[in-house]
Amino acid sequence: MNAKPLSPRELRIWYAFLSMGEDVLERVGGDIARATGLSGPEFGVLSRLAGYGKGEMRQQELATVMGWEKSRLSHQLSRMEKRKLVERLSGDGRSTIIALTKIGREKLEAALPIRAESVRRNLLSRLTAEQVEMIIRVSNLLDDED
Amino acid sequence: MNAKPLSPRELRIWYAFLSMGEDVLERVGGDIARATGLSGPEFGVLSRLAGYGKGEMRQQELATVMGWEKSRLSHQLSRMEKRKLVERLSGDGRSTIIALTKIGREKLEAALPIRAESVRRNLLSRLTAEQVEMIIRVSNLLDDED
DNA sequence: GGAAGCAGGTTGTCATGTCAACCATGGAGT
DNA sequence: ACTCCATGGTTGACATGACAACCTGCTTCC
Numbered sequence: 001m002n003a004k005p006l007s008p009r010e011l012r013i014w015y016a017f018l019s020m021g022e023d024v025l026e027r028v029g030g031d032i033a034r035a036t037g038l039s040g041p042e043f044g045v046l047s048r049l050a051g052y053g054k055g056e057m058r059q060q061e062l063a064t065v066m067g068w069e070k071s072r073l074s075h076q077l078s079r080m081e082k083r084k085l086v087e088r089l090s091g092d093g094r095s096t097i098i099a100l101t102k103i104g105r106e107k108l109e110a111a112l113p114i115r116a117e118s119v120r121r122n123l124l125s126r127l128t129a130e131q132v133e134m135i136i137r138v139s140n141l142l143d144d145e146d
Numbered sequence: 147m148n149a150k151p152l153s154p155r156e157l158r159i160w161y162a163f164l165s166m167g168e169d170v171l172e173r174v175g176g177d178i179a180r181a182t183g184l185s186g187p188e189f190g191v192l193s194r195l196a197g198y199g200k201g202e203m204r205q206q207e208l209a210t211v212m213g214w215e216k217s218r219l220s221h222q223l224s225r226m227e228k229r230k231l232v233e234r235l236s237g238d239g240r241s242t243i244i245a246l247t248k249i250g251r252e253k254l255e256a257a258l259p260i261r262a263e264s265v266r267r268n269l270l271s272r273l274t275a276e277q278v279e280m281i282i283r284v285s286n287l288l289d290d291e292d
Numbered sequence: 293g294g295a296a297g298c299a300g301g302t303t304g305t306c307a308t309g310t311c312a313a314c315c316a317t318g319g320a321g322t
Numbered sequence: 323a324c325t326c327c328a329t330g331g332t333t334g335a336c337a338t339g340a341c342a343a344c345c346t347g348c349t350t351c352c
């Protein structure tokens with residue numbers, strides 16, 4: 001357990017891997033923010049809410065589909081509630097229902113085509129079919145592990 | 147300018163791309179943090195400092211090689227100074243020299259093999275030669291664009 | 293020499309994330 | 323009924339990040 005530090009070649013691969021993700025994410029997030037004022041996390045919450053049923057979901061379920069801890073989601077929802085993007089409806093006592101507001105839905109509708117255009121321009125249009133296959137394969141690979 | 151929303155297939159690719167980066171980054175960062183107590187940003191600053199000359203660099207130069215804004219770096223250095231990982235030496239009046247401390251260097255030395263092992267285990271060992279080529283190619287592609 | 297301007301840093305404010313401690317409700321088991 | 327306790331949420335403290343406003347020495351240029 002005293003591995004040799006990464007070689008220059010290994011370092012290059014590692015940095016390339018890191019910058020690949022950061023860069024694309026920043027571009028797409030920036031496009032959405034400039035067009036609608038929504039941040040990445042805000043967009044994420046709104047799109048999940050809209051994607052299930054009528055734009056309502058139990059908070060715990062929302063946390064699960066987003067892959068977030070409960071406290072992270074609670075903080076995020078508090079900020080979004082202040083900005084009228086979502087509202088908290090009292091559930092059955094120990095649970096809480098999160099619902100899209102009118103404003104939240106409108107902003108989301110405006111953001112969807114922007115994201116589509118940006119993802120296509122910044123990522124999809126630059127990938128060959130083999131590269132797409134690889135992304136899916138590597139991603140599945142990594143998801144499955146311990 | 148009213149693009150159709152992403153299709154389910156496009157969405158799958160996008161989410162796969164996102165999770166690929168997040169997941170690996172979280173594992174490597176977690177390994178380093180558990181072993182040494184260093185966070186990702188802290189490790190980044192220390193390794194850049196050690197990588198150039200004797201562990202000293204002008205603050206502005208450090209910002210450039212990290213690709214960070216000056217205010218982000220200033221905040222980060224303040225926190226790291228409080229933890230005795232780096233120190234600020236007065237430069238020529240309008241500049242500041244940032245230097246590794248003994249503690250900073252020791253923690254960095256401890257972290258390097260951990261990172262190497264973790265990057266190999268979580269990324270490099272899972273990629274074929276073609277996949278490595280592709281990562282470098284896609285990354286270069288994306289770096290060059292406006 | 294004096295005004296303008298810029299480069300290098302700092303600071304404040306707010307959004308985002310993580311972690312741990314805490315609170316409240318609904319059951320389970322006795 | 324009463325104690326326990328797991329589940330669902332909130333809160334506080336702190337690290338991280340982005341952005342804008344603000345200082346402060348040089349230079350430049352007239």
